Amino acid sequence: MKKLSWQFWLAMFLIVLSILLYSLHYVIFLDPHHIFIYMLGDLAFLPIEVLLVTVIVHRLLSQREKRAMLEKLNMVIESFFSEVGTGLLRYFIKYDPEIDKIRKQLMVNAAWSDSDFMAAKAAIRQTDHGILCPKMKLRGIKEYLEERRDFLLRLLENPNLLEHESFTDTLWAVFHLIEELLQREDLEAVCDKDLDHLRGDMNRAYSTLTSQWLDYMMHLKNSYPYLFSLAARMNPFDPEASPEITK
Numbered sequence: 163m164k165k166l167s168w169q170f171w172l173a174m175f176l177i178v179l180s181i182l183l184y185s186l187h188y189v190i191f192l193d194p195h196h197i198f199i200y201m202l203g204d205l206a207f208l209p210i211e212v213l214l215v216t217v218i219v220h221r222l223l224s225q226r227e228k229r230a231m232l233e234k235l236n237m238v239i240e241s242f243f244s245e246v247g248t249g250l251l252r253y254f255i256k257y258d259p260e261i262d263k264i265r266k267q268l269m270v271n272a273a274w275s276d277s278d279f280m281a282a283k284a285a286i287r288q289t290d291h292g293i294l295c296p297k298m299k300l301r302g303i304k305e306y307l308e309e310r311r312d313f314l315l316r317l318l319e320n321p322n323l324l325e326h327e328s329f330t331d332t333l334w335a336v337f338h339l340i341e342e343l344l345q346r347e348d349l350e351a352v353c354d355k356d357l358d359h360l361r362g363d364m365n366r367a368y369s370t371l372t373s374q375w376l377d378y379m380m381h382l383k384n385s386y387p388y389l390f391s392l393a394a395r396m397n398p399f400d401p402e403a404s405p406e407i408t409k
Contacts, residue, residue, distance in 0.1 A: 235326050239378055242317060246310045247371060250336065251398040253303050254368040257295040264289050268399040270379050279380040283373055293364045297357060300349040307340045314340070332374045335367040
């Protein structure tokens with residue numbers, strides 16, 4: 163026989179207590195008329211109480227919990243760019259022959275507003291650019307990502323990432339690129355068709371990583387100006403990026 167939960171026994175206790183209190187009211191005042199008036203009034207208010215508690219209050223608490231969780235996820239995203247993302251973007255930029263077409267749109271600074279970030283993301287989507295990494299340079303990207311594979315695996319184990327779909331897509335694109343590179347022992351011996359396939363994987367990771375970087379920078383600017391200051395000075399799209407404040 164299935165054991166009854168404590169919620170069941172609590173519900174039964176409250177119902178019995180209510181019956182006893184109504185009975186006590188009747189014994190003392192001998193007035194069933196007022197008992198049924200107040201009972202009906204309480205029942206009439208019950209749907210509104212359910213609305214207030216289960217819909218409005220619950221929704222407010224859920225939104226608060228979701229904001230707190232997203233704030234923690236933003237910390238995860240920050241560690242991702244510190245450990246992997248920014249360095250990987252520098253690799254990709256180095257082999258993007260059309261980088262000058264988008265560089266100006268990505269020179270993030272403290273004067274940017276949310277609309278500037280949105281405009282930059284739109285410009286990236288409209289720009290036709292891709293990576294033309296030669297065979298002999300694939301080894302460098304492979305070694306860079308292989309050293310950070312365990313870190314990325316730990317990020318993917320975080321169940322809360324499902325709440326941040328765009329970042330999850332970025333992680334999967336980067337992780338897929340790692341797996342493709344690790345499956346090939348001699349990257350300099352790959353055929354042209356296979357090289358095109360690897361470039362396609364790199365372009366996918368490059369595109370989603372750039373978009374995610376803009377979201378990350380916008381979050382830093384709005385929430386953590388001191389972190390944004392360093393991140394802007396270390397902008398991977400700026401060929402003169404430096405941690406030193408020169409201006």
